[in-house]
Amino acid sequence: MAVKLPIYMDNHATTPVDPRVVEAMMPFFNEKFGNAASRNHEFGWQAEEAVENARGQIARLINATPKEIVFTSGATESTNLAIKGAAEMYREKGNHIITQVTEHKATLDTCKRLEKYGYEVTYLPVAKDGRINLGDLRRAITPKTILISIMYANNEIGVVQPIAEIGKIAKEKGVFFHCDGVQAIGKIPVDVQRDGIDIMSISGHKIYGPKGVGAIYVRRKNPRVQLSAIIDGGGHERGMRSGTLNVPGIVGLGKACELCQNEMAEEAKRLSGLRDKLKDSIMSRLDETYINGSMEHRLPHNINISFAFVEGESLLMGINDVAVSSGSACTSATLEPSYVLKALGVGEDLAHTSIRFGLGRFNTPEEVDYVADRVVETVNRLRELSPLYEMAKEGMDLSKMKWVAASDSH
Amino acid sequence: MAYSDKVVDHYKNPRNVGSLDKNDKNVGTGLVGAPECGDVMKLQMKVNPDTRVIEEARFKTFGCGSAIASSSLATEWVKGKTVEEALAIKNTDIVRELSLPPVKIHCSVLAEDAIKAALTDWKKKQGDAQAKPAESATAHS
Numbered sequence: 001m002a003v004k005l006p007i008y009m010d011n012h013a014t015t016p017v018d019p020r021v022v023e024a025m026m027p028f029f030n031e032k033f034g035n036a037a038s039r040n041h042e043f044g045w046q047a048e049e050a051v052e053n054a055r056g057q058i059a060r061l062i063n064a065t066p067k068e069i070v071f072t073s074g075a076t077e078s079t080n081l082a083i084k085g086a087a088e089m090y091r092e093k094g095n096h097i098i099t100q101v102t103e104h105k106a107t108l109d110t111c112k113r114l115e116k117y118g119y120e121v122t123y124l125p126v127a128k129d130g131r132i133n134l135g136d137l138r139r140a141i142t143p144k145t146i147l148i149s150i151m152y153a154n155n156e157i158g159v160v161q162p163i164a165e166i167g168k169i170a171k172e173k174g175v176f177f178h179c180d181g182v183q184a185i186g187k188i189p190v191d192v193q194r195d196g197i198d199i200m201s202i203s204g205h206k207i208y209g210p211k212g213v214g215a216i217y218v219r220r221k222n223p224r225v226q227l228s229a230i231i232d233g234g235g236h237e238r239g240m241r242s243g244t245l246n247v248p249g250i251v252g253l254g255k256a257c258e259l260c261q262n263e264m265a266e267e268a269k270r271l272s273g274l275r276d277k278l279k280d281s282i283m284s285r286l287d288e289t290y291i292n293g294s295m296e297h298r299l300p301h302n303i304n305i306s307f308a309f310v311e312g313e314s315l316l317m318g319i320n321d322v323a324v325s326s327g328s329a330c331t332s333a334t335l336e337p338s339y340v341l342k343a344l345g346v347g348e349d350l351a352h353t354s355i356r357f358g359l360g361r362f363n364t365p366e367e368v369d370y371v372a373d374r375v376v377e378t379v380n381r382l383r384e385l386s387p388l389y390e391m392a393k394e395g396m397d398l399s400k401m402k403w404v405a406a407s408d409s410h
Numbered sequence: 411m412a413y414s415d416k417v418v419d420h421y422k423n424p425r426n427v428g429s430l431d432k433n434d435k436n437v438g439t440g441l442v443g444a445p446e447c448g449d450v451m452k453l454q455m456k457v458n459p460d461t462r463v464i465e466e467a468r469f470k471t472f473g474c475g476s477a478i479a480s481s482s483l484a485t486e487w488v489k490g491k492t493v494e495e496a497l498a499i500k501n502t503d504i505v506r507e508l509s510l511p512p513v514k515i516h517c518s519v520l521a522e523d524a525i526k527a528a529l530t531d532w533k534k535k536q537g538d539a540q541a542k543p544a545e546s547a548t549a550h551s
Binding site: 313314329335386 | 441445446
């Protein structure tokens, strides 16, 4: 059966906007185009109504209340607001933040910046399965700890952290818990009450909504969280985030959340079936392949595989009608291999051979078959080209070799 | 990242993939790079000891498309050249031929290193062969 090329399997990077979301957004571009803050006319009231409706849709997806949802330009901004906002608001109480090494750069770089301003940050390590150790977390908390920031699920390896347990510890110790929910929301059940989450970053374009819009959940009760704004201006969003609301984007985000809520259970089941099919089809036909991160605590639609002896970028080139991504240094703007894989203890040589597959709402079983075939075929071809595969087959222990790196080494 | 047509061509149709007998005293083997860096090239050349002309060349590479193309091109270029001519190949020639962007220049450097390493190995073996003609040349590890 013919598949439509190119195939998109990089849904952790972004997702196509669901046609139903596009349809919901359309009237708000040039029919109901008012500024939601215009209090005195129908244009404004219409826009405000749509925004409030969206707030409700988002809140329901995560078991929050509408008043606890603040709109931003995206999860990166939400995470900046969460961490910088809490750091500033609670600086009298303390200056210590706890996070972990496989967080998204939005979290890690924000923490790095705060360190420059005199805050102390603990970066918890992760085990080989990609999860933090709860004992480490407990022991890291001090009387000066004001925030714990741990992501629900990782964007590279799809591994899900023990969020409810983290929430419990945070509550017990009186520390606010910020959770980057970007990859988990709408894919697996996220419940801020059950999970003890106080602040959460939400992204539109990861859940079949538009780019350029996101939200932050800010708890109002048990306990009440306050954040210092990082953007000043007209005082929108209860002073937490000034700036005219991106009404069409917000409507899209709301609709995307509603669709996820309605379809999540079935979709997760379907996607984990496809993911397992892909994984098994590939790994049953190739030797020396390794899954990065826990399979047990993982998003249903993610798999991250290292193909020993084959470099990631060359593999991507070989399957150039399939969109996926790699942890190889050659594919990164900075020529650094994936820091997430490094944190798992994956050797750099295997980090360079990793491929991340992110399945999504619009992938089909036929696409999975096609992709598996192309991957297997390309890996075999590149192994024929690989001196490392040749040496391994001859029985050499590559880890014991003395390598002469290039004279102009990275 | 958009690849040049030549890089794509070498990737899809690599020239001279494979191995020569590393125990042959007329074969020089160069192995450069490191798996942790994401680039390893093995380049082998069979040199006629009388004419010092490179008669055969083979490569195997673990690396990105540009690395594969650079080493494939290197095997194409050295064939028919003398040892001295091959040693004169510069990485900048490879960059120009393949239109490598700045971020991929190190691939061409590694290919130049591989050529030099292979020929150094060959020279060493020739030196050993002359000094101790009765023993076979040591294998390059």
